[in-house]
Amino acid sequence: MNQNVIDRDSVLQWLQACAQIINQKCDDLNQLDSAVGDGDHGVNMRRGFQAVVGKLPNVAGKDISDILKMTGMTLLSTVGGACGPLYATFFLQVAYVTTGKLALTLTDWAQGFEAGVNGILSRGKVKVGERTVADALVPAAQALKDALGAGQSFSSALRLCALAAQRGVQSTATLAAQKGRAALAGGTLTGMPDAGAMSAYLLVEATVTAWGNE
């Protein structure tokens, strides 16, 4: 890709990479989820992203914002679990911020990403430290912003972002669940990371796969 901007095709590639990585890690996600939840997070996410990939041909000619909007709406109606509305909110917020843009600069992406994460925080009424997607995404958004401020290249910014997300996921292994059905399991400490945070990290990691090659 062009190392300075993300164009429409790059976005399509990212979504395909998301579907691919979620598919690969489906069982792992289920297993993480079964520790405190009902063990369906991987299946739910896979169902959602398979549906998104199935609709990509319909939006091939649309602009970035429309593609992201479609992604959000599709996840909303196919994921089924709590992550459905949360990830839908993320994509819809990014779509909103990037309206009318044919290509995204690092600045655009950092702004969109932050808006998406903020959307999740207010939708789920969550904050860092509650063993949720926020634990991966909030540091990731911060890392993007910092990288932008430090004048990093697009691809290294993406790597820094993914790294921060990964550390966030690891931090959840020592946290007790406080939200959703997972909290009903009694807030048991399992020593395993949160499934939602893990899938969030995978989506961030997919940006490196799709856009990180110089």
Add this chain to the structure above:
Amino acid sequence: MVGLVIASHSRALAEAIVDLVRQIAPVGTGIAIAAGVGEDRREFGTDALEICDAIQSVYSSDGVVVLMDLGSAVLSADMALELLPVHMRTNVRLCAGPLIEGAIAAAVQAGLGKAMDTVCDEAQEALKPKTQHLSASAPADAGHDADAPWAQDTAPADLPLDPSVHRAIITLINPHGLHARPAAHFVQTAANFDARVTVRKLGSPGDPVSGKSLNKLATLGATERDQIEILAEGPQAAQAVDALRHLVESGFGEREPQPAAPVDQPPARLWADSHSQGTRIAATPVSEGIGIGPLYFLRAQTAAANISDDTIIDTGAEWQRLSRAIDATRRAIQQRRQQVEINLGAAQAAIFDAHALILQDEALLDRARQLVEGDHHNAMKAWHLATDEIAGAYRRLPDGYMQQRAHDVMDVAGQVLDTLGQETTQASHAAGDRLPGPVILVGRDFTPTQIAQLELDKVLGIITTAGSANSHAAILTRALGIPGVAGAGAGVEAIPEGTLLAVDGFDGCVWVSPTSQTLQELAARRTAWLHRQQQLRQSSHTLTVTRDGHRIEVAANLGGLVDAPAAIKNGAEAIGVLRTEFLYLTRKTPPSEDEQVAPLRQVAEQMNGRPVIVRTLDVGGDKAIPYLPLPPEANPFLGVRAIRLSLQQPELFLTQIRAILRAGAGYDVRLLLPMVTLVEEIEQARHLIDRAHESLSSAGIAHRWPMPVGIMVETPAAALHARVLAQRVDFFSIGTNDLTQYTLAAERGNPSLVQYGDALHPVILRLIHEVVTAAHDHGKWAGVCGEVASDPLAVPILAGLDIDELSLNAAAIPQVKAVIRALELPPAQRLARAALQASTANEVRQMARAFAAPHDPSTAGTLAPD
């Protein structure tokens, strides 16, 4: 009624909850589910889009309460709110109550017609009975009851001294006491009375609880053999206590039947017994028939309550906003007008013309503009003030008819306000409130818009407390054949919703909680009435001849495809006028030939060989078409419209003619030209028809030839010139609506010119007579297709004028056929001759009334049938 949505991870769970709730909720309670994900929704999960759809499927202006299970259901429901059209969002509550208990409590409250917030609150409290029950039975709490003073107490120390307070102590005899279903029954019964009802379990601590709250009642924990005390206070306290005592003593209908117990009565009897007075309220009869059912108040649906006092800085933009809303409302009215015209005929639709005219009133628009631009009022406020002034002016007029117009102004004003309130969304108007089931509608007065939006199969009767028999709503009620009375008085508004009412549209009265005897009498009359209607409809399927064997064809006017089956069902012998505007109006480009052939052929096929007379495009004047930019005209009704327009647009016209010729291949399709004035018009049209025939022939395309061509006689010129025109056409169809308007030079939609609108004016009858004799002299036939053809008073006169065909809206066919079959021609001819000599339309109507009621000694005269 408030709608309910059950959102769950599990489809099976949601479906089972609905089954459970339906046991308790009244029929017609709107409940929708959104549950499960995946292709067949059998996987666990929730879908915000499905929740959004579910909300809209049960949405009404009363609002929707959403109950959900946990986790993603909460997030999805939250998200669904944001996906709703803006105007709906504030009218939906996400309820934190427990799913199952909450659903039951909510359904009961919704069924009682409670407001959204009450329904939501009750559902939220729904866990209390269970919590209290389980904590009360816990060992730690067990001891204190025995020592409590209430344990010995069988009657309260402070007996009510106030005579308005009524009281009863009753022992519960049904197996489970006040558990969910009986408690629901209790609440439903209590809610029907204007009384504050409280209930206490004797020998138990705790304050009396409201008898109108399911949760509170269930909290009492009263079971079999417990005694409860019912206290009622208020105007209907005695009736409330009686009805509730009855309910409890009858074991809520649950108890095993016991021969000795005289209390085992069906719930319906409760009304009759508790309201043994069976009050009769006199009212004005509006529409024949008898309806019996529960009272349901139809509330106004305007956004008037949401008008803010905010002032506006950018007045130009605000005025544009208001103008857009006015335009959108006018378009909506025109659409509704077309719908009503198709279903009920042009006369009923004229009401909406009057509405559209209000929106074009320059004085009103100027005033509204001044309020925005001069006084900086916001659009809603300005519109409200301006319309209020006009309505007030109407109300102050001494004439009852003109006072009614105030109501029309407010109807239209409300529609614009609704549009302004919703303009940020693309959602269409909610198509009226969902009715909870078959009901008797009660309201101060209804707007034609409200009546047009009703779910007709659920309306057993219509009562207005302030309306009159000549309001537009009353006219529509009659046209729809719903039993109705008007002006029943404000007292009716105090009757609790759900009370059994009987409407007698023959005598003009309302029975409140009729006694069983009255009910039987009314039911018998109702059956007889329905039977008579049924008979009319059945006999409607044979050809129509008078008693002395004179044949008159009864045909239907059709405005679209959907009504053909109804026309056949009601016994139409032909389609007298198939209006083709529906092919042109709702689109951006003109319809192609093929696009026209298919629907026309469909009607011909449905009529199965019976004649179908297709009228060519009749636009211009008041009906505009987007792709036919017509220059504005000072007098559109006297301008380029109907055949005049078609002849100026020969390409458009040729396409239509070719389509009609092709649709006629193998069927009795005929062609009708609208609003012909001059001989030249027929000649030019005939020339184009010949051209169409030649081109179809040379292309080898099947079509009907020769094609019978008739003309609409709608101008005085055509009527007076009928002898000349008759040589050039195959038949005449007299459009009395326009003929009256053009002859008496009075616009039909103008509410202040109603007295000029009667097609039974002797002058119009003379024109009809002229056309019929001219046609017959030339071996042609003549029919009438205006509104007058469906007027039972007018039919004998038209028959007496020797008319060959009557074409009318399908709903009126059975009645018109019955009138013709009861006729003999010679007396009808005597009536017609007398009518031709009359001086006024009123005189003609008096003669016609006397003819229709020959047994009334005061009017019996020479005109009566022998």
